[in-house]
Amino acid sequence: MRSDLDEPVALRSGPRWRRQLALMPVALLFLIPLLWMISTSLKRHDQVFTWPPVLIPNPAQWHNFLDVLVKDGFGRYLLNTIALSTVVTVGTLFSATLTAYSLARVDWKWRNAAFLLVISTMLLPDFVTIIPLFSMYQKLGLVGGVPGFLPLVLPAWFGKAYFIFLMRQFMLGIPTELSDAARMDGCSELGILLRIVLPLCRPALLSVALFSIIATWSDVLQPLVYLRDEKYFTVSLGLAQFQGRYVTQWEQMLAAASVTAVPVLIVFVLAQKKFVRGISTTGIK
Amino acid sequence: MIGLAFLSPWLLGFLAFTLYPVLATLYYSFTDYSLFGTPQWVGLDNYRELTHDSTFVQAFTNTLVFTALVVPLSIVLAISLALLLHRPARGLAAYRTIIFAPSIVPAAATAAIWMWLLNPQFGLVNGALRLFGAPTPPWLSDPDWAKVSVLLMSLWMIGSDMLLYLAALQDIPVDYYEAAAIDGASAWQRLRSITLPHLTPVMLFQLINALIWSFQYFSIPYIVGQQGQGKPAGSLNFYAVYLYKNAFSYLKMGYASAMAWIMFIVVMALTIIAIRTSNRWVHYAK
Amino acid sequence: MPRKRARGLLAALVATTTVLAGCSAGGDAGLGTADKPVTITLWEGFADGETTALRDMIAKYWTPTHPNIKVEVVGDKNAQAMLTAMSGGDAPDVVMSTDSESPALWFHNNAILDLSDLAAEIKGDLDAKAVPAARAWGEQNGKVFALPFVDYDWGVFYNKELFKQAGLDPDKPPATITELEAAARKLTKVDAGGNITQLGWLPLHDEWSAINLGMAFGATFVDGNKPAISQPAVRDAITWDANLARSYDLKKVAAFTSGFTKGDNPFALGKVAMYIDGCWQATMLKDSKIDFGVMSIPASDPAHAGATDVGTNPIVIPRAAHNQKAAKEFAKFMTLNADLAGDFSNKISNLPHLTGPLTTFTTDGPTKFLATLSTSKNARAWAPVPYARMYADQLAAVVDQVYNGGADVGQALDKAQQTLTDQAKQFQ
Numbered sequence: 001m002r003s004d005l006d007e008p009v010a011l012r013s014g015p016r017w018r019r020q021l022a023l024m025p026v027a028l029l030f031l032i033p034l035l036w037m038i039s040t041s042l043k044r045h046d047q048v049f050t051w052p053p054v055l056i057p058n059p060a061q062w063h064n065f066l067d068v069l070v071k072d073g074f075g076r077y078l079l080n081t082i083a084l085s086t087v088v089t090v091g092t093l094f095s096a097t098l099t100a101y102s103l104a105r106v107d108w109k110w111r112n113a114a115f116l117l118v119i120s121t122m123l124l125p126d127f128v129t130i131i132p133l134f135s136m137y138q139k140l141g142l143v144g145g146v147p148g149f150l151p152l153v154l155p156a157w158f159g160k161a162y163f164i165f166l167m168r169q170f171m172l173g174i175p176t177e178l179s180d181a182a183r184m185d186g187c188s189e190l191g192i193l194l195r196i197v198l199p200l201c202r203p204a205l206l207s208v209a210l211f212s213i214i215a216t217w218s219d220v221l222q223p224l225v226y227l228r229d230e231k232y233f234t235v236s237l238g239l240a241q242f243q244g245r246y247v248t249q250w251e252q253m254l255a256a257a258s259v260t261a262v263p264v265l266i267v268f269v270l271a272q273k274k275f276v277r278g279i280s281t282t283g284i285k
Numbered sequence: 286m287i288g289l290a291f292l293s294p295w296l297l298g299f300l301a302f303t304l305y306p307v308l309a310t311l312y313y314s315f316t317d318y319s320l321f322g323t324p325q326w327v328g329l330d331n332y333r334e335l336t337h338d339s340t341f342v343q344a345f346t347n348t349l350v351f352t353a354l355v356v357p358l359s360i361v362l363a364i365s366l367a368l369l370l371h372r373p374a375r376g377l378a379a380y381r382t383i384i385f386a387p388s389i390v391p392a393a394a395t396a397a398i399w400m401w402l403l404n405p406q407f408g409l410v411n412g413a414l415r416l417f418g419a420p421t422p423p424w425l426s427d428p429d430w431a432k433v434s435v436l437l438m439s440l441w442m443i444g445s446d447m448l449l450y451l452a453a454l455q456d457i458p459v460d461y462y463e464a465a466a467i468d469g470a471s472a473w474q475r476l477r478s479i480t481l482p483h484l485t486p487v488m489l490f491q492l493i494n495a496l497i498w499s500f501q502y503f504s505i506p507y508i509v510g511q512q513g514q515g516k517p518a519g520s521l522n523f524y525a526v527y528l529y530k531n532a533f534s535y536l537k538m539g540y541a542s543a544m545a546w547i548m549f550i551v552v553m554a555l556t557i558i559a560i561r562t563s564n565r566w567v568h569y570a571k
Numbered sequence: 572m573p574r575k576r577a578r579g580l581l582a583a584l585v586a587t588t589t590v591l592a593g594c595s596a597g598g599d600a601g602l603g604t605a606d607k608p609v610t611i612t613l614w615e616g617f618a619d620g621e622t623t624a625l626r627d628m629i630a631k632y633w634t635p636t637h638p639n640i641k642v643e644v645v646g647d648k649n650a651q652a653m654l655t656a657m658s659g660g661d662a663p664d665v666v667m668s669t670d671s672e673s674p675a676l677w678f679h680n681n682a683i684l685d686l687s688d689l690a691a692e693i694k695g696d697l698d699a700k701a702v703p704a705a706r707a708w709g710e711q712n713g714k715v716f717a718l719p720f721v722d723y724d725w726g727v728f729y730n731k732e733l734f735k736q737a738g739l740d741p742d743k744p745p746a747t748i749t750e751l752e753a754a755a756r757k758l759t760k761v762d763a764g765g766n767i768t769q770l771g772w773l774p775l776h777d778e779w780s781a782i783n784l785g786m787a788f789g790a791t792f793v794d795g796n797k798p799a800i801s802q803p804a805v806r807d808a809i810t811w812d813a814n815l816a817r818s819y820d821l822k823k824v825a826a827f828t829s830g831f832t833k834g835d836n837p838f839a840l841g842k843v844a845m846y847i848d849g850c851w852q853a854t855m856l857k858d859s860k861i862d863f864g865v866m867s868i869p870a871s872d873p874a875h876a877g878a879t880d881v882g883t884n885p886i887v888i889p890r891a892a893h894n895q896k897a898a899k900e901f902a903k904f905m906t907l908n909a910d911l912a913g914d915f916s917n918k919i920s921n922l923p924h925l926t927g928p929l930t931t932f933t934t935d936g937p938t939k940f941l942a943t944l945s946t947s948k949n950a951r952a953w954a955p956v957p958y959a960r961m962y963a964d965q966l967a968a969v970v971d972q973v974y975n976g977g978a979d980v981g982q983a984l985d986k987a988q989q990t991l992t993d994q995a996k997q998f999q
Binding site (some may be wrong): 016019020022023026027030031032033034036037041050052095098099101102103107108110111114116117118119120122123124125126127128129130132133138143145148154155157158159162164166169170172173174180189200203204206209210211214217218236239240242246250254255257261264268269272273275 | 286287288289290292295296297298299302303304305307309366372374375376381382383384385386387388389390391392393394395397398401402407409431444445449451452453455483486489493494495497501503521525528529532533541548553556557560566569
């Protein structure tokens with residue numbers, strides 16, 4: 001059994017203040033650009049570019065956030081994106097688990113070849129395959145309107161290589177004796193996957209889910225091509241709207257970037273707690 | 286058979302959504318194709334032309350240099366951060382969130398923030414360096430330092446990779462450490478003989494993924510290099526940026542497809558090498 | 572579910588492979604009627620606010636007189652999204668290109684319709700009213716494929732306050748290159764450490780500054796349909812500018828300018844006294860506290876006075892558009908309505924492409940000056956050829972190599988000439 005409370009002796013190193021001494025400067029390096037982003041999002045447009053820069057805007061323009069959510073329609077874009085990433089993530093978890101199980105835990109003849117095939121699908125950049133894909137989806141009538149979401153959702157349900165590969169790597173790390181024992185007991189492969197492998201993969205499943213959400217959150221290319229109606233825009237498309245031909249509304253864009261990051265950060269905070277408890281319930285010894 | 290059954294959803298998707306566009310791209314790479322009209326077969330002309338194209342050679346070299354820098358650095362950094370954030374400490378959740386957060390900042394915002402921070406005269410970074418009396422690099426105005434600047438931006442967004450190692454660290458059975466502690470192993474020995482070997486499956490994943498990612502690295506160099514011009518002095522003319530320009534600015538889809546296939550072959554070769562050598566350094570649970 | 576769908580998908584796959592390209596437009600709904608109005612879609616690349624302005628304009632000027640043709644405006648589309656959509660069978664009916672250069676390439680590749688008939692129909696009106704320079708972007712070998720819609724051009728913006736501080740007369744800005752150089756030197760300040768703290772003249776930094784300074788040296792850029800980047804005028808322009816910058820050390824100049832990006836204008840911060848920029852800056856700069864003026868680019872010779880590149884927001888109709896009749900009607904209206912042109916120009920800080928009774932256009936001094944400049948005899952479309960986008964990129968690369976890579980002007984231009992000659996062959 002393991003949790004952050006009963007940490008084993010072997011993991012402890014040095015007193016607490018030493019750990020803080022290591023953590024604090026590192027965190028500060030990552031934090032400063034973020035603080036800069038938030039500070040800029042609270043500026044007036046004419047305060048964004050002044051040298052030397054204004055570090056703490058006074059008075060802070062809190063209404064930038066409200067403008068973004070209400071006036072610029074980000075409330076709606078957020079709901080669209082949350083709905084989209086939920087469907088995509090459920091599909092990703094389903095397909096990545098099945099496929100990765102086949103590539104990591106079942107012995108079959110063409111397994112390695114299949115694995116290379118899976119990886120090879122990651123190697124061509126999206127904007128090369130999007131032209132033939134677009135003409136295909138278009139013939140199927142899946143462009144624009146609500147059907148326009150299908151090209152964004154379908155690939156996830158059939159499995160994206162990145163997530164399959166990730167799951168495979170984690171599944172390979174699980175001792176085979178566990179599934180061998182279950183096989184002896186007459187458990188089916190699906191049973192082994194559901195009862196033994198999946199519970200052990202919880203940190204990996206969480207990572208996959210989180211990554212899938214991030215990917216949906218930041219993808220611009222696919223939504224730009226398939227979603228044509230502003231009603232159905234995702235946050236990434238909304239963000240692009242601040243970049244005018246001549247002027248970029250940086251303060252609004254950064255306010256939107258900050259505010260749209262919040263749901264992902266909430267998911268992260270919830271998920272990272274699980275990372276700590278992780279497999280403590282599974283009881284491998 | 287069971288293996289194939291589990292794989293079948295993916296296989297169906299592969300046939301419908303991947304095989305066709307990939308083959309189409311392969312076909313286009315042997316044609317003169319502008320997205321409109323019928324592709325005209327030109328044999329190996331596109332590939333031949335690429336060997337004379339100095340902008341292509343520059344893009345290829347830039348990308349190789351960047352890959353050589355970013356791949357090892359991101360692996361080392363992600364692992365170090367995960368080790369740092371694995372052990373309990375006061376405020377751990379906050380620390381983890383801070384390190385993770387940059388990875389969800391959109392590329393356009395990241396580029397803008399760092400262009401401000403790295404301003405040679407007024408930027409915060411050089412301001413801090415001046416405070417310590419350190420030399421102040423010209424960052425984005427110098428061809429070599431521009432690559433370093435982009436490297437900094439991508440390392441800032443390492444949080445999601447760090448997460449993978451954090452997840453993998455959870456899977457290391459505690460009794461290994463307890464046994465090692467009883468044997469009197471030092472912290473360094475425990476890291477080398479227990480922790481790192483257990484992380485190798487994820488390292489292989491990150492290695493291959495970083496290779497692919499760095500060849501397809503687009504948004505940041507496109508924005509920082511000023512709308513794909515690769516400034517300064519062509520140093521940010523990256524592979525994917527030049528490919529994009531050929532496809533959508535110049536309508537040379539055939540040429541861009543040939544570039545895509547060369548990328549495919551180079552990255553595939555590197556991936557196969559990584560996988561082939563992986564049985565020497567990747568440890569899977571027995 | 573998977574098997575059934577898969578069969579459908581496979582069938583579709585076969586269908587797609589056979590009809591890979593070349594989608595014909597089907598089901599043209601004509602001009603619509605009172606009970607059955609037709610809806611056309613317009614795609615453009617403007618940002619949020621500008622798109623809203625365009626919708627307002629259409630509602631104000633078009634809708635009342637054309638109840639049977641409804642226009643749906645979709646904004647914020649980049650070149651890639653436009654091309655992807657135009658390549659399919661579900662293309663937008665009208666596209667407003669995000670730049671002046673692309674339509675010639677699109678037309679060369681059969682992506683958009685030949686509008687020669689339509690242009691012939693309105694030739695009289697256009698000849699009488701339209702700014703001639705911008706029309707060139709839509710014409711090639713006697714064919715017309717794009718119609719002009721609100722223009723832009725370029726001038727030199729200068730800081731009056733800095734002029735006064737340096738003892739220069741803000742009402743008599745430099746008119747020749749010699750005067751420009753003298754003023755630039757007076758306006759540049761260097762601190763004890765050799766760091767630049769104020770720059771009199773912002774050196775060439777992109778294709779647009781190079782194009783416009785080149786034109787002020789008499790550059791024509793194209794010789795018929797052939798690229799002529801290494802011509803003496805281009806060489807002289809870049810050489811003059813680079814020598815001025817080199818006298819302050821290129822590294823110091825780069826350190827001074829590099830932090831400034833597109834929106835981050837050193838002129839608006841009072842750090843640069845003179846520079847080349849587009850007409851929209853006349854409006855943008857009102858937000859800054861700078862007291863500025865605009866002049867035409869000082870010329871190397873009086874014969875080149877008033878030189879500027881005139882661009883437009885070209886209206887084209889994709890070959891794959893469904894409602895081509897209605898689209899043509901709409902395109903014709905947009906390119907001929909002077910009130911709309913003036914009104915919309917004000918909203919997006921561009922210039923009307925139609926002269927005549929511009930009741931709706933601004934009275935603002937600098938903008939008015941640039942609007943007049945766009946009709947001068949040396950105002951031209953810099954390179955209305957199908958390879959113009961690539962040409963512009965080569966020019967940007969030359970500037971980048973010279974200023975950031977220490978390259979020799981002549982050698983960089985010769986190399987660019989060779990590349991462009993190779994690339995232009997397919998368009999001859």
